[in-house]
Amino acid sequence: MDIYLLEAVINGILLGGVLALLALGLNLIFGVVDVIWIAYADIVMCAMYAIYFLYTGLSVPLPLAFLIAIIGAASLGVLVHLLIIAPVLNSAPLNQLLATGGLLFFLQSFATLLFGTDFRNIGVRLPVLEFATIYVSFARLIAFAVGLIGAIALYGFLKWTYLGIAIRALAQDRDIVGLMGVDPRRIYLVVSAIGGGLAGLAACLLALQYDVHPFIGNTFGPVIFMICVLGGLGNMIGGFVASFIISQIIAIGGYYSSTELSYVLAFTFFIVLMFIRPRGLFAR
Amino acid sequence: MLSLAAVSAGYGSFQALFDVSLEVAQGEAVGIIGPNGAGKTTLMRVISGLIPMREGAMTLEGRSVGGLPAHRMVEAGIAHVPENRRLFPRLSVEENLRIGAFIPQARAHFAERLDWVFSLFPRLEERRGQLAGTLSGGEQQMCAIARALMSKPKVLLMDEPSAGLAPLVVQQVFDLVHKIRAEGLTVLIVEQNVQQVLEVVDRAYLLEVGAIKLAGSSAELKDNSFIRQSYMGL
Amino acid sequence: MSTTRLAWAAGLAILIVLPFITPTYFLHLLIQILIWAFIYTAWSLMGRFGFVSFGHGAFMGIGAYVPALLWSYWNVTPWLGIPLGVVLSGLLAIIIGYPCFRRRVIGHYFALVTLALSQVVLLSLIAAREITGGSLGFTQRAVGYSWYALQFPEKSYFYAIAVLLWLFGLAVWRRIDRGIGREALEAISEDEEAAASVGIDVLREKMRVTVISAALTALGGAVYGQYVMYLNPETVSGIAVSLQIVFAAIAGGVYSLFGPSVGALLTLSLTEGLRVWFGANFVGAANTIYGILLVLCIIFMPQGIVGTLQRPKGSSARRDIAWNWRKG
Ligand SMILES: Nc1ncnc2c1ncn2[C@@H]1O[C@H](COP(=O)(O)OP(=O)(O)OP(=O)(O)O)[C@@H](O)[C@H]1O
């Protein structure tokens, strides 16, 4: 195999790690609260700005800036649930989707108002590693490792803790979890916080590789929705696998053509697959 | 132990319960019988807090519990085995039992409770790793009852535990009521299977179109000609 | 009956007089409102039956770019380019719609498949940056006043075109609303199997509104492109435009003739008003407030503005925006 193609494949796997984190967060929220957060990627944008200003503006050490951003994003998740999702919890699904769509407009415009449309970079340059003539960016390697660890941690949490089992139970039968002593409203808040926190974690990884600007959410938001649907909405393992499929299409496609066309390829692949398997690749 | 005074409830503009009053003493087993659509399930839901009551009062051990949401009712000591079992199908048997012990006071005693329910239902121990959705109907009913018992309740509500089960299994379920009562639990049980339920409960209420029509001890009801005709087919 | 006639006559009279009494700036705003009102009306042809498309940015993009590119690079008159764009959009609607309906891709899944479609068009436009200028956009080759190129420096020409376009959109809406198709589609959106069992050709009716809706959206995009001359992928295609269409149509209300138009009037004058109010110093302020208002509107007026003011005839019950929207 061509050495550059191999490099693209490896970088695709590493990109998949970040996408997987985001897909996990979105799927968790959808599976439990049953609402698609169209503005999910914009929470990542907010957290990236937080990192940028904490690190470059206030000279907060990077790890601390990351931590604050994650906590901030988790709190934002809770806030979004309380202010926007909770009031429309019993509305038509379309209204729920649109309510978070309004949030998308709000967050993007508010960021424009506050920070302008400049592209900003935290300016941390991580080394590029060389393994036997293959170059791999260290930032992507970290992203992959963190993505994997995050996914495993979330899996463990859902599998072995009381709260985690309650979350899965609620996703399966929301009407009767109250009979188990579980307060659904509390679970919604926990899930929104975890979802927000995962967005914050993804923001840390993305901030190492990409510039932040108010509309960065539009560039990878649709990709995440696509991954979630491909994996079967609410199916976290499916979403995890789909992240790596899509990131490969993007990486290999980008190797043969341009970045945009590789996304076009990925979206087209997605549309065609939906016709073949309307409930996703891993529909139950 | 548990007492309801003039409770009314319904769904939207539809009223399903009218001035229902009932009384269950500590350690007693009480049955609720009645035709389809009488409001038996609704009554259970009101008691366990799944739907709010519109009027009336409810007390548990003398403490007012009217209007508490379901998760608070569990903490107060009421466990509800819902109609049609409603297990979490993609959780394993053990996970279903674990979530039954979600409230803090139950979590602390999880291991011993688990031993106890496994001694009641040895079958479940064999199947503890299996997904609940793949259990047989009888096993599912056992699991649903076990799940409710995990919260260490004072009062156990059971909604048609015998529905859809083979006669032999029905008998097992009713035998269970004896065992549970031996542990000091109070039981309130909704049943269509009037003849058999009257064998295990001390008293029963007849609910028709959302109101209590008749109440009495099992012996009285077994002799009541109206009950015999309409509900026991005798 | 006669009062409605009178209202129509008065409304038309106002529309005819307006260009003579309003300053150019307002005329510009008015033209935009009319074109968008047409597009929102086109969207609502599908949306009201529960087919909530987030892909109309794709149709609008094709409708706008095909004639613009053909004219600017190959000198093909928009009189040919526009029909071509409209037909291409219709074809794309068939290619996407048919399998979606056949395979019962509905609800969230339909929304996200159509969203992917609008991304495909957006990214293709950006990728073809050699001719489209990519995300920087491109300006059509201008030749001044020309019927051949459909270019009119005078705003009044476009005003007339926009009014006619808008009236055409209303006529189509009305026709579908009055036709048997509507009852068929309402039956479908309530219970598809039952509709099929009484002999309604479910698939055909769905395809019909889908193709009409997509073709009209492309037409709207074409007129928009001819009018503004400058095209940017982000302003005619992609997630932002698709969301804008869905929002405004639903904010206005999709069950009444003027609902989407009211949506266009309100959202555009609001954003424009806010923009003027805040001036150039606060880029984003207008849309910030717009976003907040959208969220509030969805929470407190789930039926849309017109829907909230005026319940549809013949149904006293609350009507949810999308009946056909079952959770996937
Ligand atoms: N979720 C609901 N929404 C509206 N009405 C309901 C709902 N659940 C029950 N009802 C109505 O309330 C009445 C009582 O229903 P309920 O389920 O309590 O009857 P039941 O006595 O348990 O009947 P069965 O023996 O068939 O289980 C019925 O008329 C039923 O249609």
Ligand SMILES: [Mg+2]
């Ligand atoms: Mg019942």
